[in-house]
Amino acid sequence: EEEKEEGLIEFYDSFKDMFEFFCKNTTIHGTIRLVCSGSNRMKTAFWTLLLLASFGMLYWQFGLMFSQYWAYPVVLTMSMHSEAKMFPAITICNLDPYRFDLVSGDLVQLDRMAEESIAFLYGINVSASILHLNDKNIHLKDLSNIGNLSRSSFKLSRNFSLLRMPDHNNRSGKKHFSVGFKLCNATGGNCFYKTYSSGMNAILEWYRFHYMNIMSQLPVIINISDHEEQIEDMVYSCQYDGEPCRPSDYVHFHHPVFGSCYTFNSKGTDPFWTATKPGIPYGLSLILRAEQKDHIPLLSTVAGVKVMIHNHNQTPFLEHEGFDIRPGIATTIGIQQDEVNRLGGNYGKCTTNGDDVNVKLLYNNSYTLQACLHSCFQHIMVRKCGCGYYYYPLPPGAEYCNYNKQPAWGHCFYQLYSRLRNHHLNCFDQCPKPCRESLYKVSAGTAKWPSSKSQDWVRQALRHQNGYNSTSNRKDIAKVTIFYQQLNYQSVDESPLLSENLLLSSMGSQWSLWFGSSVLSVVEMLELLIDTLVLSLLFCYQRFRSKKTLKVTHTPTIPS
Numbered sequence: 001e002e003e004k005e006e007g008l009i010e011f012y013d014s015f016k017d018m019f020e021f022f023c024k025n026t027t028i029h030g031t032i033r034l035v036c037s038g039s040n041r042m043k044t045a046f047w048t049l050l051l052l053a054s055f056g057m058l059y060w061q062f063g064l065m066f067s068q069y070w071a072y073p074v075v076l077t078m079s080m081h082s083e084a085k086m087f088p089a090i091t092i093c094n095l096d097p098y099r100f101d102l103v104s105g106d107l108v109q110l111d112r113m114a115e116e117s118i119a120f121l122y123g124i125n126v127s128a129s130i131l132h133l134n135d136k137n138i139h140l141k142d143l144s145n146i147g148n149l150s151r152s153s154f155k156l157s158r159n160f161s162l163l164r165m166p167d168h169n170n171r172s173g174k175k176h177f178s179v180g181f182k183l184c185n186a187t188g189g190n191c192f193y194k195t196y197s198s199g200m201n202a203i204l205e206w207y208r209f210h211y212m213n214i215m216s217q218l219p220v221i222i223n224i225s226d227h228e229e230q231i232e233d234m235v236y237s238c239q240y241d242g243e244p245c246r247p248s249d250y251v252h253f254h255h256p257v258f259g260s261c262y263t264f265n266s267k268g269t270d271p272f273w274t275a276t277k278p279g280i281p282y283g284l285s286l287i288l289r290a291e292q293k294d295h296i297p298l299l300s301t302v303a304g305v306k307v308m309i310h311n312h313n314q315t316p317f318l319e320h321e322g323f324d325i326r327p328g329i330a331t332t333i334g335i336q337q338d339e340v341n342r343l344g345g346n347y348g349k350c351t352t353n354g355d356d357v358n359v360k361l362l363y364n365n366s367y368t369l370q371a372c373l374h375s376c377f378q379h380i381m382v383r384k385c386g387c388g389y390y391y392y393p394l395p396p397g398a399e400y401c402n403y404n405k406q407p408a409w410g411h412c413f414y415q416l417y418s419r420l421r422n423h424h425l426n427c428f429d430q431c432p433k434p435c436r437e438s439l440y441k442v443s444a445g446t447a448k449w450p451s452s453k454s455q456d457w458v459r460q461a462l463r464h465q466n467g468y469n470s471t472s473n474r475k476d477i478a479k480v481t482i483f484y485q486q487l488n489y490q491s492v493d494e495s496p497l498l499s500e501n502l503l504l505s506s507m508g509s510q511w512s513l514w515f516g517s518s519v520l521s522v523v524e525m526l527e528l529l530i531d532t533l534v535l536s537l538l539f540c541y542q543r544f545r546s547k548k549t550l551k552v553t554h555t556p557t558i559p560s
Contacts, residue, residue: 018531026524029516030054054514061510065503072346073497082488087240087273088335088440089265090284090482091316093258093306094234097299106214109156114207114298117162121179121199154217157403160410162206165195181206186408194414200301207298208257209410212390215256216400231262236462236477237287238264240273249273256391257299258306258318268312275484280332283483287462290327291476303327305478309335309440313366319391320370323442328475330449334485336441342433343494350435359430362393372431377420380427385412449479 012018023035033047099107118124164177179202180195196202231238231250238245249272250262264284265273275282290304308322316322325331344350351357354367361367362375378392387401387409388394401409419425450458462477498506511517 012531012535015532015535018528018535022524022528026528027517027521028524058510058514062507065498065506065510069498069503072348074343074347074494075497077493077495079491079493080488081491084274084276084487085337085489086268086312087265087275087284087484088309088337088438089263089268089312089314089316091261091263091308091310091318091322092234092286092288093255093261093318093322094289095300095302095304095306096259097256098254098259100215100218103154103214103217106154106156106217107211110207110210110214111298113156113158113210114203117206118203121162121164121203154214154402154404156210156214157407159407160206160209162202163193165193179203181209183411183414184408185411190411192411204298204301211299212401213403215390216402234260234289235262235286236289237285239285240264241275241277241282243272246272255318258322261306261316261318263316266312275487278484278486280481280483283481285481286479288325288478288480289476290325290478305480307333307480307482309333309442309482311366311368311438314368315363315365315371317370317374323444325478325480326446327478328448330447330479331481332445333480333482334443335482336443336485337489338439338441339489339491340437340439341491341493342435342437343496344435347494347496349432351432352435354434357431359427360395362395367434369431369433373420373427376427376430377416377425380425381413381416384416385409389413443485450477 012021020035023031026032030047030051034044034051115125160181160183162179162181164179166177176197178195178197179199180193181202182191182193184191194205196205231247231252238249240249245264249270250264251266253261253263255261288305302324304327305325306318306322307325308316308318310316310321342348342350344352351367354361354372357367357372359372359376359379361371362378363371365371374392378388379395382388382395382398385401385406385408387406388398390400394400399405401413403409416425420427508519511519511521515521
């Protein structure tokens, strides 16, 4: 008897024949029992339920896998690397902001208002002459083309006086007062009190608020190159890896709160700053002038030097990440570098260089999260309040806030800043973290410097070499050494927990577990579906032809 050859598409006589052929020839385990046990309905029903249950379990497992895959989880891989690398950028500030000649009169008047406020709150008479002792005003040149700058155009407002108010949230039973000042909107309504439990913090914030209004008179871009102090006035000694620092190793800028600042190795491209060995002798050693001139003592109550360790081409945000160096102390700071590499895309929100961020950065350096948040807040403030926050750069065409021009900007600012801190503004959503980021862990040790027996000759050496002329008994110099503890660094890399290859492998494992078959069995099932579809179309076509033939047969003949 000739065997029937299998065609490209099988034309079966019925669906039963097609199903029997599939069950007898497929590689899926268990299906043949549906045919072999045809005479025993109980076994047929048992194997049918068993196959259906296996299909259900299989696709339930597939659903769990795809839900986990579409959640895009990541796994952190930690690895250690050891190689010569570039020393980080170091920024130091003397906590001694300038008193510009253009606003010196307003600052003196503000000091007198501060004296009156302190006397009113605590009954302490602080002489205004102490608040602006040893004034050294900075004269700005080439301001003739700025016609709206005038000493008499600005007037300090007394509508923001410091007040003491009972603290109703105090549960200790003791009488306690909070200190703050009142802020209202442009119409004088919707007022609230900016209060602090500490009177010292309230005075500092009140002083800063007036200080920003005074400094808003200055031009946006201040050229202090003609009268900037030399680095020798602040840094008495600078050595890196045993070699003296060069004039090209630092850049100078002025911070409105932290004063005169210098950044060493800001670009990170000079081979001179390549770290080849770990340890204190191979780091950056500085002897700094930490004299407190009391230029603006109510702007900052800290004496010493502000230091920040950060990446190259990065704006130093000293108010967020800097730390203070005490006068009369030798501080050794060991740093350990960590690198974080984020995946981005579906696995998390991050940016490579900030080009894909919707916020226009107001800083000229590389992208950082803080730079984006500050820029985002400044854009919102200019849009909502009509002016910009003095401590952040301005967008084009904007001006800094001044309560002579915008009386309600303080009310607008403090409400916006509170919303930013509570994550109610969308800045945190618009500003992703960098995909690649270097972090520096810092550990510090301190010792008294110079010691009691060595301070005389140290001061004499500084006096002859650097013009150090302090005659006071207080400590006004500091020593700081910054070094790599180890040249090996830790890299934390994100990788997909469930990649496409792993997903396919897991699906194959589940398919083999429940049916003991391979991907070719899936092709057999697809073939069954195609055969079913073709056979259904053929049956429909035959039924349609048969109905049409039957209709023609029953049509009556009309006689001629």
